[in-house]
Amino acid sequence: MPRISIDKFENLIRQQVPFIAALGAHLEKLGKGTATVRMSGKAEFLRPGDSVNGPVLVALVDVAMYAAIMSLIGRSEMALTTNLNINFLRPPPLGELVAEARMIKLGKRLAVMEATVFSEGYDEPVVHATGTYSIPPDKGK
Amino acid sequence: MPRISIDKFENLIRQQVPFIAALGAHLEKLGKGTATVRMSGKAEFLRPGDSVNGPVLVALVDVAMYAAIMSLIGRSEMALTTNLNINFLRPPPLGELVAEARMIKLGKRLAVMEATVFSEGYDEPVVHATGTYSIPPDKGK
Amino acid sequence: MPRISIDKFENLIRQQVPFIAALGAHLEKLGKGTATVRMSGKAEFLRPGDSVNGPVLVALVDVAMYAAIMSLIGRSEMALTTNLNINFLRPPPLGELVAEARMIKLGKRLAVMEATVFSEGYDEPVVHATGTYSIPPDKGK
Amino acid sequence: MPRISIDKFENLIRQQVPFIAALGAHLEKLGKGTATVRMSGKAEFLRPGDSVNGPVLVALVDVAMYAAIMSLIGRSEMALTTNLNINFLRPPPLGELVAEARMIKLGKRLAVMEATVFSEGYDEPVVHATGTYSIPPDKGK
Numbered sequence: 138m139p140r141i142s143i144d145k146f147e148n149l150i151r152q153q154v155p156f157i158a159a160l161g162a163h164l165e166k167l168g169k170g171t172a173t174v175r176m177s178g179k180a181e182f183l184r185p186g187d188s189v190n191g192p193v194l195v196a197l198v199d200v201a202m203y204a205a206i207m208s209l210i211g212r213s214e215m216a217l218t219t220n221l222n223i224n225f226l227r228p229p230p231l232g233e234l235v236a237e238a239r240m241i242k243l244g245k246r247l248a249v250m251e252a253t254v255f256s257e258g259y260d261e262p263v264v265h266a267t268g269t270y271s272i273p274p275d276k277g278k
Numbered sequence: 279m280p281r282i283s284i285d286k287f288e289n290l291i292r293q294q295v296p297f298i299a300a301l302g303a304h305l306e307k308l309g310k311g312t313a314t315v316r317m318s319g320k321a322e323f324l325r326p327g328d329s330v331n332g333p334v335l336v337a338l339v340d341v342a343m344y345a346a347i348m349s350l351i352g353r354s355e356m357a358l359t360t361n362l363n364i365n366f367l368r369p370p371p372l373g374e375l376v377a378e379a380r381m382i383k384l385g386k387r388l389a390v391m392e393a394t395v396f397s398e399g400y401d402e403p404v405v406h407a408t409g410t411y412s413i414p415p416d417k418g419k
Numbered sequence: 420m421p422r423i424s425i426d427k428f429e430n431l432i433r434q435q436v437p438f439i440a441a442l443g444a445h446l447e448k449l450g451k452g453t454a455t456v457r458m459s460g461k462a463e464f465l466r467p468g469d470s471v472n473g474p475v476l477v478a479l480v481d482v483a484m485y486a487a488i489m490s491l492i493g494r495s496e497m498a499l500t501t502n503l504n505i506n507f508l509r510p511p512p513l514g515e516l517v518a519e520a521r522m523i524k525l526g527k528r529l530a531v532m533e534a535t536v537f538s539e540g541y542d543e544p545v546v547h548a549t550g551t552y553s554i555p556p557d558k559g560k
Numbered sequence: 561m562p563r564i565s566i567d568k569f570e571n572l573i574r575q576q577v578p579f580i581a582a583l584g585a586h587l588e589k590l591g592k593g594t595a596t597v598r599m600s601g602k603a604e605f606l607r608p609g610d611s612v613n614g615p616v617l618v619a620l621v622d623v624a625m626y627a628a629i630m631s632l633i634g635r636s637e638m639a640l641t642t643n644l645n646i647n648f649l650r651p652p653p654l655g656e657l658v659a660e661a662r663m664i665k666l667g668k669r670l671a672v673m674e675a676t677v678f679s680e681g682y683d684e685p686v687v688h689a690t691g692t693y694s695i696p697p698d699k700g701k
Contacts, residue, residue: 156323214325217369222363226523435608438613466579468637474580496609505646507643
């Protein structure tokens with residue numbers, strides 16, 4: 138069982154990360170070290186070329202990774218991103234976007250994850266990212 | 279002289295990148311291959327620990343790099359981020375944030391830049407990032 | 420079928436990339452967009468802490484990605500690494516090292532891949548990397 | 561004054577990192593948080609296109625960053641690379657290569673640096689990299 142519930146995670150985002158909550162991202166699934174987050178495109182996400190703006194995609198990746206960490210170590214809102222590396226593979230149109238995050242390595246101090254973003258209706262990913270997060274003391278493996 | 283004016287760049291953002299415009303980021307200076315963007319903290323940018331949320335900082339970096347490209351190749355809104363690597367060095371408090379972007383290499387197809395984000399009143403940077411952008415055909419060096 | 424054979428790839432490395440050939444890395448398997456490369460530890464790869472030196476692991480990742488590209492576009496030794504992002508997850512001891520590379524996106528100009536390195540006898544990966552390569556003209560998808 | 565001498569650093573490399581020593585890289589200058597490493601091209605570094613192989617450039621970057629850390633925290637061979645992000649800007653010919661590393665942030669647990677590699681006789685850099693290293697306990701700022 139994941140060590141945080143979907144409801145508790147969504148409450149945490151609503152109450153403490155308003156910028157992410159305002160994007161309308163929702164945690165859909167949570168496994169042990171995995172998380173799936175979905176977001177519906179909004180006109181204000183568009184950039185030239187009628188695709189979704191890069192930083193919106195980064196926000197989606199970041200919240201999916203944040204959930205994947207807590208699925209393993211429980212509520213720990215003080216987990217901090219230390220590094221994000223994002224490859225933008227193709228510009229996604231304004232449909233549904235789904236990010237799938239997966240823990241690669243959970244250490245005592247650092248967690249390394251990867252995330253892939255899909256644009257619903259297309260097989261190929263639109264974004265691939267890796268991220269490192271620092272783990273609050275006493276929460277790590 | 280930069281090949282786009284500050285006014286024209288800000289208009290482009292207002293009209294075509296509403297998500298960035300809504301953050302309240304302003305292009306303050308533009309050189310040849312350099313750009314300085316400033317943004318005032320807003321309560322909705324906060325994350326646990328009373329610091330600014332990572333994706334907001336990424337948006338700031340991205341817009342500064344977008345400006346730095348156009349300073350060299352002129353208006354070219356179809357420049358696309360292909361890779362961003364962001365090191366979050368310390369969590370910035372909710373003050374003024376300033377991003378300084380600088381071209382490292384402008385090629386025919388790809389532009390590589392770096393950007394540093396400072397939190398006003400502190401000497402040490404809060405974010406360091408490198409980014410690669412694909413250049414629209416016929417715009418590259 | 421992969422568009423280059425294991426033998427042809429190994430010959431190319433021996434004749435044109437002596438630094439990699441000298442490491443003793445061997446292409447073990449080649450699929451469509453995937454490659455597995457194996458290397459035996461040697462005393463000269465060690466660094467303090469009795470683990471394998473980072474740049475040796477990078478070389479292993481790089482050659483596996485180079486093979487994965489050619490599995491899809493055929494012999495194309497002029498494919499060039501433009502970006503590598505490497506997460507060193509745990510220091511590997513001096514045993515057998517196996518890198519598995521996989522194409523994430525093959526475009527016209529750029530190929531994006533990921534690679535994971537395992538230390539034989541351990542379940543957990545020791546390195547995770549993503550890389551971008553520029554594709555020689557007329558070779559891309 | 562740097563907290564390690566050039567001689568002591570070079571001895572450490574010779575005795576404990578034979579792979580790097582064999583490349584013929586030499587620490588030329590050491591400041592407080594900065595290091596300059598020089599390496600002469602050798603035929604075995606070549607790759608197709610008559611330029612220097614990527615992993616050799618990574619090794620050069622890595623040793624310069626390793627020196628830059630020790631310039632601030634003293635001898636600490638157990639500093640470990642946790643992340644390297646390398647942008648290969650242009651393929652360098654087989655001449656002298658010079659890497660300049662600089663500390664961006666020295667924390668308690670992690671150090672973040674950047675490095676630029678130049679090919680002697682050319683103004684423009686051939687490689688730009690950022691790296692994160694974990695600092696042995698009790699050595700950090």
